[in-house]
Amino acid sequence: MNKYYWLLFFLIVTTIGCKTNLHKIGSLDISVLNKEREKKDWQIIWQDSFGSSKLDTSKWTRISPNTADWGKHMTTDSQCYDIVDGKLYLKGIVNKDTLSDSIPFLTGGVSTKGKFSFQYGKIEIHAKLECAEGAWPAIWMLPQENKFGSWPNSGEIDIMEHLNSDSIIYQTIHSNYTKVLGKENNPPHGGTCSVDISAFNTYGMEWYPDKLVFTVNGIKSFVYPKLKGANSSQWPYDEPFYILIDQQLGGSWVGKVNIDDLPVQMIVDWIKVYQ
Secondary structure (H helix, E strand, O other): OHHHHHHHHHHHHHHHHOOEEEEEEOOEEEEEEOOOOOOOOOOEEEEEOOOOOOOOOOOOEEOOOOOOOOOOOEOOOHHHEEEEOOEEEEEEEEOOOOOOOOOOEEEOEEEOOOOEEEEOEEEEEEEEEOOOOOEEEEEEEEEOOOOOOOOOOOOEEEEEEOOOOOOEEEEEEEOHHHHHOOOOEOOEOEEEEEOOOOOOEEEEEEEEOOEEEEEEOOEEEEEEEOOOOOOOOOOOOOOOEEEEEEEEEOEOOOEOOOHHHOOEEEEEEEEEEEO
C-alpha cells in the first residue's frame, strides 16, 4: 500500500511539472513553460489565422511611430493594413500627405505588447515577403517587462529579418553581452538562411531555458546557447517576451528606399505559439 501511495505522489508531481503556467496581469495574458518540462508534443496555446475582416484587437495593437531606426515610419493609418482571404497585409507605402505628417514613407506593423507574451515554447509564422530597395520586413520579440534593464540588457530575439531583394533571411539575438560588451562571436549571435522569397515560408523559433533554436520551414537553421555559468548579460531570456511583425522601410542597416519599388508588403498567413 505504501508503494502505491509513493507511485501516485510521483505521478502527480511529474504531471504538475509538465504543465504550463497561465496567468493574467490586467489584460495581459502571460504563458510560462515550467523549466523542468522535457520536450514532448507541442500544444498550441495561442494563434491567429486572420479569419476576420478586421484585426483582432484583443490580440494585436498597431505599432505607432517611434524614434528607433526601425520605427520612424511606423503608422496606425489603415492604408498600411489589410486582411483579405485570411491573410494579414502589412504595407510600406509612399506618404502622399506630408502636410499632415512630414515623414516620406508609412509602414504597417502589429505587436502583442500588453496583450500576450510567453516564456519558453515554440513560435511559427507563415509569411511571404515582397522585395524592394529599402524594404526591411521583420518578425521579432522583445521583453514585456525589461526585467534586466532597458534595451539591449533585457534582450531581443529576431526570428526573421529580410533586406531589399536578398535571397537570405537573418536570424539574430541582441543583448548586453553582444551589443555593449561586443561578444558577437562567442557564441555566434546570429545566422543566415537561404529561402525562396517568392513563396510563403514558415519562420520559427524554439525557446528552451538553455538555448534558442531558430528554424525555417521546420528545419533547424541557427542555435544560440546559454553559456555555462552565464548571467543575464549573455542570457536575458528568462522572462516573458511579446511578438512584433512589421514591414519596415529604410534605416542604417538596410539603406535608402527606392520609391519606384513601392508599395511593398509582408503577407502573413498565420501565427502559432506552442508549449
